[in-house]
Amino acid sequence: MPHKITFFPNRKTVTAPDNQTVLKAAGGAGIHINATCGGKGNCGKCRVVIKEGAVKHKETGLLSEKDMAEGVRLACMSIPASDLTVEIPLGSQMRRGGKIATGSKLGELQKMVAKTCEGEPRPLTRKVFLKLPHPNLDDNISDVERLKRELDRRGYPIDNIHINLAIIRKIGRVMREKDWMVTATLLPVGNVVEIMDVQPGDTTKPRYGAAVDVGTTSLVVYVVDMFTGKVVDMESTYNPQVRCGEDIISRIVYATEMGGLDELQKLVIEAVNGLIEKIAARKGLDPEAVDTLVISGNTTMVHLFYGIDPSHIREEPYIPTATFLPLMRTHALGLRINDFGVIYAMPSVASYVGGDITSGILASRIYKKHELSLFIDIGTNGEIVVGNSDWMVTAACSAGPAFEGGGVKYGMRAMDGAIEKVAIDPATFEAKSAVIGNVQPIGICGSGMIDAVAEMFLTGVIDQRGKINLDCGTPRVRSGEDGPEYVLAWAAETGTGKDITLTEPDIDNIVRTKGAIYAGFATLLKEVGFGFADVEKVYIAGGFGNYLDVERAITIGLLPDLPVERFEFLGNTSIMGAYMALMSKNLRKDVEDIARRMTYMELSVSRSFMDEYVSALFLPHTNSDAFPTVERMRKVL
Numbered sequence: 001m002p003h004k005i006t007f008f009p010n011r012k013t014v015t016a017p018d019n020q021t022v023l024k025a026a027g028g029a030g031i032h033i034n035a036t037c038g039g040k041g042n043c044g045k046c047r048v049v050i051k052e053g054a055v056k057h058k059e060t061g062l063l064s065e066k067d068m069a070e071g072v073r074l075a076c077m078s079i080p081a082s083d084l085t086v087e088i089p090l091g092s093q094m095r096r097g098g099k100i101a102t103g104s105k106l107g108e109l110q111k112m113v114a115k116t117c118e119g120e121p122r123p124l125t126r127k128v129f130l131k132l133p134h135p136n137l138d139d140n141i142s143d144v145e146r147l148k149r150e151l152d153r154r155g156y157p158i159d160n161i162h163i164n165l166a167i168i169r170k171i172g173r174v175m176r177e178k179d180w181m182v183t184a185t186l187l188p189v190g191n192v193v194e195i196m197d198v199q200p201g202d203t204t205k206p207r208y209g210a211a212v213d214v215g216t217t218s219l220v221v222y223v224v225d226m227f228t229g230k231v232v233d234m235e236s237t238y239n240p241q242v243r244c245g246e247d248i249i250s251r252i253v254y255a256t257e258m259g260g261l262d263e264l265q266k267l268v269i270e271a272v273n274g275l276i277e278k279i280a281a282r283k284g285l286d287p288e289a290v291d292t293l294v295i296s297g298n299t300t301m302v303h304l305f306y307g308i309d310p311s312h313i314r315e316e317p318y319i320p321t322a323t324f325l326p327l328m329r330t331h332a333l334g335l336r337i338n339d340f341g342v343i344y345a346m347p348s349v350a351s352y353v354g355g356d357i358t359s360g361i362l363a364s365r366i367y368k369k370h371e372l373s374l375f376i377d378i379g380t381n382g383e384i385v386v387g388n389s390d391w392m393v394t395a396a397c398s399a400g401p402a403f404e405g406g407g408v409k410y411g412m413r414a415m416d417g418a419i420e421k422v423a424i425d426p427a428t429f430e431a432k433s434a435v436i437g438n439v440q441p442i443g444i445c446g447s448g449m450i451d452a453v454a455e456m457f458l459t460g461v462i463d464q465r466g467k468i469n470l471d472c473g474t475p476r477v478r479s480g481e482d483g484p485e486y487v488l489a490w491a492a493e494t495g496t497g498k499d500i501t502l503t504e505p506d507i508d509n510i511v512r513t514k515g516a517i518y519a520g521f522a523t524l525l526k527e528v529g530f531g532f533a534d535v536e537k538v539y540i541a542g543g544f545g546n547y548l549d550v551e552r553a554i555t556i557g558l559l560p561d562l563p564v565e566r567f568e569f570l571g572n573t574s575i576m577g578a579y580m581a582l583m584s585k586n587l588r589k590d591v592e593d594i595a596r597r598m599t600y601m602e603l604s605v606s607r608s609f610m611d612e613y614v615s616a617l618f619l620p621h622t623n624s625d626a627f628p629t630v631e632r633m634r635k636v637l
């Protein structure tokens, strides 16, 4: 029997079909509950409190007796047995107001794009206004031939023009509607020109395109004026697919083993439609005037965007269905922009090095520079590129979800309520923290974790192995239910009314994550015969990189011990690359060359990677000589 569920604090009531979990019912109503594992009952992040009514709850061992007595249940393991009133506690809410990186240095980027376009944007399609001669008894060729003849006069050879049935069906009406004046939208592919659309009158202006970053966690859209090349406006939101699993692997599992491919595709397409419509409404423009879309995302996100089965991405030998996707009409994917619009996807290199990384290389311009550069994008996967204008090597290391909140008791993404900075007094071991949104803390995000572990290490709260020293003589260090832990914030100061701690297993997960990323850098450099000292520039991309404290990241051994001037934060290079490709034919060619030229290394089978990884499971590293700055800091403290 269907049951009604009322969610608080959202005050929304939904009717859940028979056997639907509370997590799914919430998602269907647009209420986002944290679900790191995608509803498999592994992560314990989807805790809710059943205030009224009863549920059938599958036991997972993740809830204590006290939790159960207080009505706490996992939303993904709970099926309503009656009408329910459900409270979503702060720690389980996915709240807006987080830090979604929408890109940086927009002014500079616009100038660079304008330069590569040599003053004239070169979108994927061209719009040509035509005044057709009126037909008469002497000039009585068909409507289609009349259009082709006029295009031939404009330099598009008649034999190379293709027109499809949908256009032929409407062309008779369109030509007569505005006295034989029409605008043809043309898509040149090699030496063939396809007529994508024919509209009555002069519709060459205004014209817009959209660049879209399809991130695992967030979506960013730029709407761009295709004549000036300027970004009209931008919007961002969380990728609603997160409720089906936070990381790539849980999304693939959801798409394949749980039959959720269609659902995942619809969720992302609808979200992108929503963002474009929001910008259109704000700027008073017609979404119909948006006729080109460029998307950039990791290989899995692109597969899901197009509704392509991603299952082989996670099975050895990790083969994606496609790295280069053909140009496609937007309406085929359910995008509500111009019906005859086209979509271009930034090309991928391999299953775990996607279009977001080729975008990043395009935006960083590494492929044009002689200096040896390291490009990194830190997320659940750490993607790395080493190279210069002559060669580029790339790899991805499965870093694990710790920096995005997974596998860390009070871990969360960088959104309101997340501790993002931590300082520990070396004399008293007291902690001070900064919280995103200046609200009471409810958890800790990646940059906060790096700060906390670095401070705990420098002050001696933890040792090189990440083990907590229980003899510090401060009440902040204690034995908790998961073993030794450090209290970052006391219950009275938090938004959840509970102490926020960093436990020894949390630290272990953080060390493993940083170890995998560092080992990735080291292995890739070694394979090409270089060391860290040879690296002249380190470009850090991705939203997480924006809030990273380089010195603290070096302290824990996440980043190599290089002078801080060599590090440069680029912001969201995925959206930057999509924007560049939207505007410039040359840059589209460049990014396709980048994807073809990059040599991909599979680290998961590399013996050398495993050795490097084991060496990196210490703070900052087994080889402390590689981190002289950290050694100096430890001596000072």
Ligand code: FES
Pocket (backbone or CB within 6 Å): 034, 035, 036, 037, 038, 039, 040, 041, 042, 043, 044, 045, 046, 074, 075, 076, 077
């Ligand atoms: S335990 Fe419910 S989503 Fe992970």
